[in-house]
Each structure stands twice: as structure tokens, then as C-alpha cells.
Amino acid sequence: MRNREKPPVERIRDELKKKSKKAPPLGTPLIPIEKNLLEKVQKETIIHNVxxxxxxxxxLDFYMRHPEIHWAFLGHMVxxxxxxxxxDLKGEFLTKLLNRKDRNAFFAFLERGNWLIFQDVYPQFLLYEESVKQNQPLFYLLPRLNVSTFMETVWNxxxxxxxSYTLCMALIVNEQSYLEKRVVQNPFYQKEVLNKFEFIIQDLLSFNHILFPHGTGKLxxxxxHQFKSLHERILLGKRLYSVLFHDKDLLDETVNWAINHPHTGSRKDYWPHMFNNVNEGVPGLTFPLRLKNCKLRKGARKVYSPNLEYAWKNISQPEAESGDWFEDSNVVNYLVNDNALFNGEIKNEYCKTIERLExxxxxKKTINFFE
Structure with a gap:
């Protein structure tokens, strides 16, 4: 079978087997039009990576322009x-459970990962968009943006x-692999976040729930359950894709919800019946239990969940660490469609998590009161 007749995954596998573990040379010097394009891509990425x-x-804006790039919507929802x-780190419950230093370390961990993924994937999207406009692939420029040779091969x-499926799976593999050494295995985050709060992250807080609101109040x-496992994070990405994209009606509902509910960072975005971005509490007073089955008890005030702009200041991030994660072409096995379906029923589990947190x-507040 000639290469062009092979399935996409096999073509990608064949090409990756030819790649050296060492970074390929960048090739001939760039011509002015290429330099200008790269500068435009980098500037636009910086503008949105605040x-x-x-x-x-x-x-979301990119997905609305290019719905064939499924990762853009999956990335939006995640x-x-x-x-x-x-x-949550500045919300009602965690301010009582974690001290300021620990909450700052947790935020630095979350923000670094969010920033790193965007500065890696968004330039890929912009080069794709320009390739479509010019009707010719421009992905030979990806190494100039420190994008993995894995993704250069996949995009080509x-x-x-x-x-769309295989491309989305490749982007899931790439972004989680990209984070592995830069964040998950980073000694600072290992010590100050992952090892220190492993029990809290896995068994108590809602950090391990990925919620997709759709319709009115539906999730x-x-x-x-194993954030530190690269394999488990990739598998979760594949499962989340199944939840979002296997049912077109559910996908349309979720997209419509996202369009009509601009992201603020507050959980009020999806459950205004239970969360408020204004703190209704009185400082210093203890409070009775207010939550039962994801509803407020009669007369209870809402749970405080602030907007991001009021919770945290913008942070200037240091430059991304260099290096290509790609080493083994067997990673292509993750791109194979196993046709597994997940309905994503999570409401009851999420409700129990919030109640445990409360x-x-x-x-803890009661114990501190009597000390």
C-alpha cells in the first residue's frame, strides 16, 4: 500500500519513525514574509495569553471560526x-482550609499550566488558519515556535x-506531554503542590472534576483520579472528547451554552442558583450547613465564587522551558479510535464533593473558634 493510501494514523506513525530524537535543524534562513508571519503569530498569542x-x-472564538478543529472547543471547556x-482558591471554602502561601502556590501551579498550553497550542492554530487562507501547509514554521516535531508531523x-478526531487526539497527547516535565515533574510544584496536597486534590476538592455545563443547570x-499520571491524563482527554462530541445534540447544547455564558471564572456561570460572585456572608461568623443534593437549604445564602479578575492579578510568566518531549513513535497508539463512549454523568458525584468540602x-472553622 502506498503511503498516501494508508489511514492517517499509519501515515503519522511512518513519518514519526523517521524522526531523530535530536531536534532537527531549522533549515534555510527565513524570508521576510515568513518572519512577518511568525511575528504576527507571536504577538497575537501574547495578546490573548494574559x-x-x-x-x-x-x-472559543477560534472554534467558531474553525469548528473542524475539535480541540479548540474541548480546550475551551477544560x-x-x-x-x-x-x-475556588479565593472562594468561600478553600480560604478556610488553606493558608495564603499554599493557595498562592496552588494558583501558580494552575496558572503556569494554563499559560504554557496556550502559548504552545494557539500558535499552531494561527498557522493552521493561515495555511487554510493560502491553501498550502505552513507547518514547517512550527519548529521556529518551539512546537514539537510530533505536532509538525501530525499537522502536515x-x-x-x-x-478531526485524530488531530484532536494528537493535540491531547501533545499538550499533556508538553506539561509533564515543565509542570507536573517540576521540583517546585512537586514539593509545594502535588506531594503536599495529593490527598486533598484526589479525595476532597473539586479540582479533579471536569464539568461541561449544557442547557439550564445541566452538567x-x-x-x-491520578493527576500525576501522564497516561491517565491522556486517557481522560480521550474520554472527555467522547462526552462532548459523540452526541451532536449534546455538543450543540454545550456550544450554545458557552456562547451565551461568557467565562468569568465564577461557578455562578453555570449554577447561579447556588453560587454568587458577591460574598453574601458576614466575616467572622460560623455558618450552618447550607447544601443538600446540590441545592441550598431554605433561607441559606449562596456560596461565594468570585470572578477571576477580582480573585487574582495577572501574572507575567517566565519564558517556556525549551526542549521537545517527543522520543517514541509508539505514542501514536493513543491516536487510534477505540470507539469507547462515556455519557459523562457527574452531577451526583460533584454534589457530594461540594458537600464534603463545606x-x-x-x-476546621469550628475547631479554630475553640482554640
């Missing part, structure tokens, strides 16, 4: 959850939009 809200909006996790094989999503926060 904070979680600007990144999340940029993903990035929304990153914003919720950030504002799939840039005509022939296989779909999945839970990650009980724990109340217990």
Missing part, C-alpha cells in the same frame, strides 16, 4: 474548569481537515 479568561475566550479551580498529514463531565471547611 489570563485564564482571555485564553478561554480565544479558544480551560473554563481551570478558571473555576483558580477562583491532517491539515486539510480530513480527520456532564468526568473525574480524574463540611470540612465548617469543621
Amino acid at each position: 489570563n485564564n479568561v482571555t485564553r478561554t475566550k480565544a479558544y 480551560s473554563r474548569n481551570g478558571g473555576y479551580n483558580m477562583t 498529514q491532517l491539515w486539510r481537515g480530513e480527520d 456532564r463531565g468526568l473525574t480524574l 463540611i470540612t471547611a465548617l469543621a
